[in-house]
Amino acid sequence: MSTRGAAMPPARSVPSVSLRRLAGHLGGLRTQAGLSQEDVTERTGINRATLYRIEAGRSRPQKRTLNALLDLYGLDGPCRDEIVELATNTNQQDWLRPYHADLSDQYTAYISFESEACAVQNFEPMFIPGLLQTEDYARAVIRDIWSAASAADVEQHVRARMERQKRLAGADPLRLSAVMSEAALRHQVGGPSVMAEQLRNLLAAAAAPHIDVRVIPFAAGAHPGMLGAFSVMTFPEHSGIAYLDGLAGDLFLEAESDRVRYTSVFGSLLATALDHDESLALIESSLHILIPEEFSA
Structure with missing residues (x-):
């Protein structure tokens, strides 16, 4: 998302994907x-509140607690080793760079989720999606929206955004489906030259097979995306989560019903948007308006 990472009200911490996976495994083992x-508490002496936090993905079990649970559930062999390894890795945040230290908890949580996702669906009504922004465009967005930010704050967030874009490269890149309103193409963020560079970058990114870029034209009229930006992230071993970003704060929607609802909304926006070729043509026409001399005969 484009404004993500700016100053937001404090919010509760969000569990990492690996911690959520561990919680799901342990809850499933207990059910099986x-x-x-209550039974687990009686047989192991583990406080029920502690067990609740573990199964809700809010707390990582200590080694002795984990072993007590796995002993009770009769888990052994490779399956047990896998659970122990997962528990060991829940606190590892390889995605976190030294310059991320002062980013908000919600933004670092989003980076964590995005780093583990296999696919992202992102709708933006006003901005170019963050994963497709150029450095100068990102700098202009962060600087102009986050008016209280120091120059160092702005640069820290720009570096974080550029780091995120590495997920779109490599042998197993993130699959990105990005839908934006025509307004995102028309607002001259950073001025004509910055915007022109951004539109060229958007056209180049759209040529990649794992990146789908679509635009909803002004002529489409009202649509569900006018309510605001959102993302739906899908994980290899987890169904996914929805994420909403706004002035009131960041919101992670973890319920399956929310994921299904926002996936459905995204599908509706895809149906409303221009197809791939038409979207690229609209991007090119927006570039033509900015720098007509490049398209003159």
Whole structure:
């Protein structure tokens, strides 16, 4: 998303994907064993509140707690080794760089999720999606929206955004489906030259097979995306989550019903948007308006 990373109200911390996976495994093992949380507490002495936090993905179990649970559930062999390894890795944040230290908890949580996702669906009504922004465009967006930011703050967030874009490269790149309103093409963020560079970058990115760029033209009229920007992230071993970004704060929607609802909304926006070739033509026409001399005969 484009404004993500600016100053937002504090919010509760969000569990990493790996911690959520661990919670799902442990809750599933307890259910398979036919035990309630009360049963587990009685047999192991583990505080029920602690068990609840573990199964909700809010707390990483200590080694002795994890072993007590796995012993009770009768898990052994390679399956047990896999769970222990997952528990060990829940606190590892290889995606976090030294210059991320002062980013908000919600933004670093988003980076964590994005780093583990296999696909992202992103709708932006006003900006070029963050994963497709040029450095100068990102700098202009962050500087002009986050008026209280120092020059160092702006550069820190620009570097974080550029780092995120590495997920679009490599042998197993993130699959990105990006839909934006025509307004994102028309606002001259950073001035004509910055915007022209951004539109060229957008056209180049859209040529990649794992990146789908679509535009909803002004002529399409009202549509569900006018309510605001959002993303839906899908993970290899997890169904996914929806994410909303706005002035009131960042919101992660973890319920399956929310993911399904926003996936459906995104599908509606795709149907409303121009097709691939038409979208690229609209981007080119926006570039033509900015620098007509490049297109003159």
